[in-house]
Amino acid sequence: MEETLKTRAERAYELLEKLSFTRVSCSEEETRAAEMLKAEAEKNGVPASIETFEASCGIVKEARLKVLEPYEKEYEVTGYIRSDSTPPDGLELDFVYAENGLPQNLVGCEGKAILVNGRVTYRMYERLQKAKPAAIIGFSGGVTDRNEETDLDIRKLRETYAGAFGSNVLLNLRASDALELVARGAKKVRVTVKAESFDGVSRNVLCEIPGTEFPDEIVSFGAHYDSVYFSKGAYDNMSGSVIIMEMLRYFKANPPRRTVRFHWYGSEEQGLLGSKAWTKAHEDELSKHVLMINVDVAAPVLGSEQVITMGTEAMTSYVDGMMKELGKAAEVKTDIYSSDSVPFADKGVPAINFCRFGAHGAAFIHERRDDLAYGYMNAEALGKTLDIVMEFSKRVINAPVFPIERKISDEIKDKVDKYLFRKK
Ligand SMILES: [Zn+2]
Structure with missing residues (x-):
């Protein structure tokens, strides 16, 4: 039947x-x-x-982001899988909010830590890498998320991205923290990533x-x-x-x-x-x-x-x-x-x-x-x-x-x- x-x-x-x-x-x-x-x-x-x-594939053993100026505060971040590592003590960098990473946002960003809106897309990554920042920070979630009800996303620098435009130090932040960082006018940050990549x-x-x-x-x-x-x-x-x-x-x-x-x-x-x-x-x-x-x-x-x-x-x-x-x-x-x-x-x-x-x-x-x-x-x-x-x-x-x-x-x-x- x-x-x-x-x-x-x-x-x-x-x-x-x-x-x-x-x-x-x-x-x-x-x-x-x-x-x-x-x-x-x-x-x-x-x-x-x-x-x-x-x-x-890979693992991130340590990922840290600390604002040094004009206030001091450590934020919870995740490092992208396949991110580059920083020196063990991290990198002290000027911080710039680069929105969607248009060329106009990226003038003078070489050697700096840049925050971009949300997820780093392929074409955005192409533009970002041309500007030679020392670290790229994206964010996930929404600005009203409650930390205890959401997880801080773990992202990966895909082969298609890295193969075409090279690797970099990449971090992910909560949207609510990104909001705070920009609203409070973060100027200088310390970025630390310790990552291992393998197949x-x-x-x-x-x-x-x-x-x-x-x-x-x-x-x-x-x-x-x-x-x-x-x-x-x-x-x-x-x-x-x-x-x-x-x-x-x-x-x-x-x-x-x-x-x-x-x-x-x-x-x-x-x-x-x-x-x-x-x-x-x-x-x-x-x-x-x-x-x-x-x-x-x-x-x-x-x-x-x-x-x-x-x-x-x-x-x-x-x-x-x-x-x-x-x-x-x-x-x-x-x-x-x-x-x-x-x-x-x-x-x-x-x-x-x-x-x-x-x-x-x-x-x-x-x-x-x-x-x-x-x-x-x-x-x-x-x-x-x-x-x-x-x-x-x-x-x-x-x-x-x-x-x-x-x-x-x-x-x-x-x-x-x-x-x-x-x-x-
Ligand atoms: Zn599916």
């Missing part, structure tokens, strides 16, 4: 509960989660393997169910299973990981006409490292891929279904029509989605992203509240995305003729080039 959606959703939610723990790139917990996903696939009758890849090992979990009629046409399901610091990553993205596990169960019980792959990617949060590693190591297999189906974020009770296609407008119309025919409420659009679908689209494989976005203020990512204990996710809501992914997948994977053209529009190609920093 066909299982009901409720049964599938409740089972997926149980697995979500088991895997809701912090799973940062290259950590022991990330490895543990990979092994649990592999064991679950095998329990469901599909042999799975783990492929490792190197990911830049870590991250993992992708992989398995396959061969197609009965068109084994050489591959549809690849993907979901990242890593999280960021302080976050259990239930919403982002163990929710998507357990949804594709249900797809594996379905296609094991109902052999697909086309070959289906299941990939759980590590280190997505560090710049899509798992899917980039996979597409690089398996370039020769990509020509057989007709579609990549990515699921990244699901399960908030208050939310809405979003389908983001990275192919052509014709693909979007097809999917939108299917949702209407099925009576599934999902907004379908063509756009880039910042997830593991990008490396596939970059290699010419059309990709589709299924997600359930939380309504405003009804879901949290990349922080401690991405945790089932906060009560905004449940099995029924998880089932909504699961249902849509399942109905869509059954149709396309078993279609007599594959209904989606293997083509990426110029608009999406352009967005991918910009996303991957090949174009401004």
Whole structure:
């Protein structure tokens, strides 16, 4: 007998509960989660393997920021992973607030400590490095955050940034402290960072169910299973990981006409490292891929279904029509989605992203509240995305003729080039 959606959703939610723990790139917990996903696939009758890849990694042993003039105060900071170290006693530096780091903000900043708004973006970092500051300070959170209710973010200087523009001393501060520093007119600071950089090992979990009629046409399901610091990553993205596990169960019980792959990617949060590693190591297999189906974020009770296609407008119309025919409420659009679908689209494989976005203020990512204990996710809501992914997948994977053209529009190609920093 066909299982009901409720049964599938409740089972997926149980697995979500088991895997809701912090799973940062290259950590022991990330490895543990990979092994649990592999064991679950095998329990469901599909042999799975783990492929490792190197990911830049490191630890920060000490990070300090002290204002010396016109007042004296030490602020809590984190050093970026892969930050340069200062001399052991730190650097005494003039302090400048450089807002969004426009060239006008950066005149005369050489050798100084500069504070910039929020997160250091790629293009901002390019401008900052040209100005040759001695230290870069960003901030996270909001100015009304209570310290005991929030965590001071730990960030990383990504390889893409350091490789293109070199490294520097980088720190992260709370937004409320950044506000105080600027409002009180900080002029001179002491910055101390002691950091060690090394290569870590991250993992992708992989398995396959061969197609009965068109084994050489591959549809690849993907979901990242890593999280960021302080976050259990239930919403982002163990929710998507357990949804594709249900797809594996379905296609094991109902052999697909086309070959289906299941990939759980590590280190997505560090710049899509798992899917980039996979597409690089398996370039020769990509020509057989007709579609990549990515699921990244699901399960908030208050939310809405979003389908983001990275192919052509014709693909979007097809999917939108299917949702209407099925009576599934999902907004379908063509756009880039910042997830593991990008490396596939970059290699010419059309990709589709299924997600359930939380309504405003009804879901949290990349922080401690991405945790089932906060009560905004449940099995029924998880089932909504699961249902849509399942109905869509059954149709396309078993279609007599594959209904989606293997083509990426110029608009999406352009967005991918910009996303991957090949174009401004
Ligand atoms: Zn995600």
